[in-house]
Amino acid sequence: MAVPSTQSRSGGAVTNMMRAWAISHPEPINQSPLVLVERPVPTPARGEVLVRVRACGVCRTDLHLAVGELPARRSGVVPGHEVVGEVVQLGESAGRFRTGDRIGIPWLRQTCGVCRWCRAGKENLCPESRYTGWDADGGYAELAVVPEAFAYRIPTSFADEQAAPLLCAGIIGYRSLKRAELPPGGRLGIYGFGASAHVTAQVALAQGAEVHVLTRGQEARELARRLGAASVGGPFDPAPVPLDAAIIFAPAGELVPLALESLGPSGTLALAGIHMSDIPVLDYQRHLFRERTIRSVTSNTRQDGEEFLVLAQRLGVEVTTTPVPFEHADVALRDLAEGNVRGAAVLILNT
Ligand SMILES: [Zn+2]
Ligand SMILES: [Zn+2]
Numbered sequence: 538m539a540v541p542s543t544q545s546r547s548g549g550a551v552t553n554m555m556r557a558w559a560i561s562h563p564e565p566i567n568q569s570p571l572v573l574v575e576r577p578v579p580t581p582a583r584g585e586v587l588v589r590v591r592a593c594g595v596c597r598t599d600l601h602l603a604v605g606e607l608p609a610r611r612s613g614v615v616p617g618h619e620v621v622g623e624v625v626q627l628g629e630s631a632g633r634f635r636t637g638d639r640i641g642i643p644w645l646r647q648t649c650g651v652c653r654w655c656r657a658g659k660e661n662l663c664p665e666s667r668y669t670g671w672d673a674d675g676g677y678a679e680l681a682v683v684p685e686a687f688a689y690r691i692p693t694s695f696a697d698e699q700a701a702p703l704l705c706a707g708i709i710g711y712r713s714l715k716r717a718e719l720p721p722g723g724r725l726g727i728y729g730f731g732a733s734a735h736v737t738a739q740v741a742l743a744q745g746a747e748v749h750v751l752t753r754g755q756e757a758r759e760l761a762r763r764l765g766a767a768s769v770g771g772p773f774d775p776a777p778v779p780l781d782a783a784i785i786f787a788p789a790g791e792l793v794p795l796a797l798e799s800l801g802p803s804g805t806l807a808l809a810g811i812h813m814s815d816i817p818v819l820d821y822q823r824h825l826f827r828e829r830t831i832r833s834v835t836s837n838t839r840q841d842g843e844e845f846l847v848l849a850q851r852l853g854v855e856v857t858t859t860p861v862p863f864e865h866a867d868v869a870l871r872d873l874a875e876g877n878v879r880g881a882a883v884l885i886l887n888t
Contacts, residue, residue: 553577553578554575554576554577554578555575555576555577555578555678555679555680556573556574556575556576556678556679556863557573557574557575557576557615557674557677557678557679558571558572558573558574558615558616558617558677558678558866558867559571559572559574559576559613559614559615559677560602560603560609560613560614560615560616561613562609562612563602563603563604563605563609564604564605565604566600566603566604566870566871566874567871569867570603570604571603571616571677571866571867571870572867573864573866573867574613576615576674576678578679578680579674579680579681579682580628580682581626581627581628581631581682582628582629582682583628583629583630583631584628584629584630584631584684584685584686585628585631585682585683585684585685586624586626586627586628586631586634586640586682586683586685586688587624587625587626587627587628587680587681587682588620588622588623588624588625588640588642588680588681588682588683588688589622589623589625589679589680590620590621590622590676590678590679590680590681590886591621591622591623591697591885591886592620592621592622592697592698592700592701592883592884592885592886593617593619593620593621593675593676593677593701593883593884593886594617594619594620594701594702594704594705594706594732594881594882594883594884595617595619595861595866595869595870595873595878595881595882595883595884596617596618596619596644596705596706596732597731597788597810597873598616598618598644598670598671598705598811598812599616599617599618599670599677599870600870600873600874601788601811601812602614602616602670602671603616603870604874606812607671607811607812610671610672611671611672611673611674614670614671614673614674614675615670615674615675615676615677615678615681616670616671616675616677617669617670617675617676617677617678617681617884618642618643618644618646618668618669618670618671618675618676618704618705619641619643619644619676619701619702619703619704619705619706619883620641620642620643620669620675620676620681620683620701620704621639621640621641621691621697621700621701621704622639622640622642622676622680622681623636623637623638623639623640624636624637624638624639624640625680628682631685632685633685633686633688634685634688634690638690639690639691639697640683640688640689640690640691641688641689641690641691641700641701641703641704642669642675642676642681642683642687642688642704643669643687643688643689643704643705643708643842644668644669644670644704644705644708644709644836644837645660645661645666645668645669645687645836645837645838645839645842646666646667646668646669646672646673646683646684646687647665647666647667647672647684647687648660648663648665648666648667649663649664649665649666652664652665658838658840659838660838660839661712661835661836661837661838661841662835666836668836669681669683676884677863677866677884679863679886686839687839689704689842689843689846690846691846692846692847692849692850693850694850694853695849695850695856697885698858698860698883698885699856699858700856701858701881701883702732702736702856702858702880702881702883703736703845703846703849703854703856704842705733706731706732706733706736706881707733707736707737707845707846707849707854707856708837708841708842708845708846709733709809709834709836709837710733710734710736710737710740710784710786710809711737711740711837711841711844711845711848712834712836712837712838712841713733713737713784713786713807713809713834714737714740714741714784714807715841716805716807716832716834717782717783717784717805717806717807718782718805719741719744719746719781719782719805720781720782721744721745722745722746722747723746723747723781723782724746724747724749724767724776724778724779724780724781724782724801725741725746725747725748725749725780725781725782725783725784726749726750726751726776726780726782726783726784726796726799726800727741727748727749727750727751727752727761727766727783727784727786728751728752728772728783728784728785728786728787728789728792728796729752729772729785729786729787729789730750730752730754730757730758730760730761730786731757731786731878731880731881732878732880732881732882733786733809734750734752734784734786735757735760735761735764735856735857735880736849736854736856737784737786738750738761738764738765738766739764739852739854739855740845740848740849740852740854742764742765743852747767747778748761748765748766748767749766749767749768749769749770749776749777749778749780750766750768750769750770751769751770751771751772751773751774751776752769752771752772752787753771753772753876754876756879757879760857760879760880764855772787772789772792772795773792773795775795775798775799776799779799779800779801779804780796780799780800780801780804781800781801781803781804781805782800782804782805782806782807783796783799783800783804783805783806783807784806784807784808784809785806785807785808785809785810785813786809786810787810788810788812788813788814789813789814790813790814790815790816790817791814791816791817793806793808793816793817793819793831794816794817794819794820794823794824797819797823797824797825797829797831798823798824800829801827802827802828802829803827803828803829803830804829804830805829805830805831805832806829806830806831806832807832807833807834808831808832808833808834809834810834811835811836856880856881857879857880857881858880858881858882858883859878859879859880859881859882859883860883860885861882861883861884861885862884862885863884863885863886863887866884869882869884
């Protein structure tokens, strides 16, 4: 099979180079940690496929990596793990997809398959788990490779731009909702209302939940109202009713005591993020007694992903996006840091 090539923009000669954004070294966002570089087109290894990227969502995890809130695992890594593109080359023994198929490259990239967690259906906790855009180069690039076993087929009802945020924001929001153990018809509090929360809220509403959104930002509040939230308030407001469950999407530890205080007896608080600022000291009576529970959410399993993508298509989940030209990935990351993104920012590549 022919190796796909990109035209060199300088000389017009065919080369095997591509453009990619890399985190040269993590530093504050106003010092531009993301740089546009030329890289060789990656070669798909055994069991991998090469994908020509058409859209890549901008996730808060990319920002955590760029500014060093998450430790680097690979020097000069290309971030991006909400990748929608077309298969252009199959590695040795890869047979799940054909060239031309539209697939998604997600956050969870590899697990060992044999440890106690993998065997217990909890591969998200596998100590050997590897992640796209952290351990391996991701989709802020013209081309990217992925182990085929960890890629997803994209539901046909979603355009590239709308499908991209489903691959992390959507899937991890879905796992957070499961971890929150909301009873049928229960009251759910959602803290922060960005890419992940606005999709998760729709799934909860479709399942009959009463959803209360607590977030800053006028646009986010309007979106919450339009999608059917029963109430919308500021992040530091008390919930208007005792909640059966809550999810904190904002990476702000100071929200934890507030959310716990808004839970009714036996309520559960799920923390959706990979990183959170320090959690203040909790008061046992005010925040935990009466069998309230607090739990984290770590990545997701492939089963979460497959379940969620089927559900998203069936429910007709509406994904609010802000398209950004690939060339402006650095600006998109800065906008996310400043809270200036409506829904999910998605890099668009003209292929
Ligand atoms: Zn494992
Ligand atoms: Zn993500």
